[in-house]
Amino acid sequence: MLTEVEIRENLKEVEEKICAAVKKAGRNRSDVKLISVSKTNPVEVLEAAYRCGVRVFGENRVQELVEKMDYFESKGIKDIEWHLIGHLQTNKVKYIAGRVAMIHSVDTEKLAKVISDESAKKGVVTDILIELNIGDEDSKFGLESDDLANFVKNIAILPNIRVKGLMCVAPITDDPEKNRKFFNKMYKLSVDIRDKNIDNVNMCELSMGMTGDYTVAIEEGATFVRVGTGIFGKRNYGVQQ
Numbered sequence: 001m002l003t004e005v006e007i008r009e010n011l012k013e014v015e016e017k018i019c020a021a022v023k024k025a026g027r028n029r030s031d032v033k034l035i036s037v038s039k040t041n042p043v044e045v046l047e048a049a050y051r052c053g054v055r056v057f058g059e060n061r062v063q064e065l066v067e068k069m070d071y072f073e074s075k076g077i078k079d080i081e082w083h084l085i086g087h088l089q090t091n092k093v094k095y096i097a098g099r100v101a102m103i104h105s106v107d108t109e110k111l112a113k114v115i116s117d118e119s120a121k122k123g124v125v126t127d128i129l130i131e132l133n134i135g136d137e138d139s140k141f142g143l144e145s146d147d148l149a150n151f152v153k154n155i156a157i158l159p160n161i162r163v164k165g166l167m168c169v170a171p172i173t174d175d176p177e178k179n180r181k182f183f184n185k186m187y188k189l190s191v192d193i194r195d196k197n198i199d200n201v202n203m204c205e206l207s208m209g210m211t212g213d214y215t216v217a218i219e220e221g222a223t224f225v226r227v228g229t230g231i232f233g234k235r236n237y238g239v240q241q
Ligand SMILES: *Cc1c(COP(=O)(O)O)cnc(C)c1O
Pocket: 037, 039, 060, 085, 086, 169, 210, 211, 212, 226, 227, 228, 229, 230
């Protein structure tokens, strides 16, 4: 578990790298949102990050996310944007509908429908991203890119979701350049869909890039980068899983 001083240092370094990457790509800093991935860290660590100015957190498990949202709410803190970035089971959607800024991991029509239905019950429209298995990995969640166009058409009619873009978890690698082709493919797929002008679909967001490869992702068009280890240090799964 890192101290507030270490988190502040890490955030500064991440910020510098983001700025360098957007500059290199001829983009603006405001084109890219940093999601601080706080999974497995206790709320005290999130509070320290909050004091360092973090207002956008990403979590990958519903129960943990809800506990953390409840904690901050109980303290009267309301200016946090929560992103669900991990695999989501349909029976858990009801716990987060209306409480999260975005769900990044929609990869079945059934899940999209449940998110729309649960959002309707709460009187909200939920922003979602479609998760692609861009590296074609057996172990990964996400749609195959060949199925994307049909998938988008089928879920675009759901009244209480808004399709905002695409998300991927690229293969784990120690050489981020190896993932450049995947990020570039994500960008091209999003442009292809955008050109189809489907009602209710706004392919403006690309959630891609993690601690190991976010600068390359930004160069290839990421609008959200999801950084965990680079801010909070190595995760200790032994404690919470
Ligand atoms: C854990 C996680 C991240 C952050 O990974 P780091 O390598 O620690 O930056 C990003 N995206 C998803 C979906 C994750 O589950």
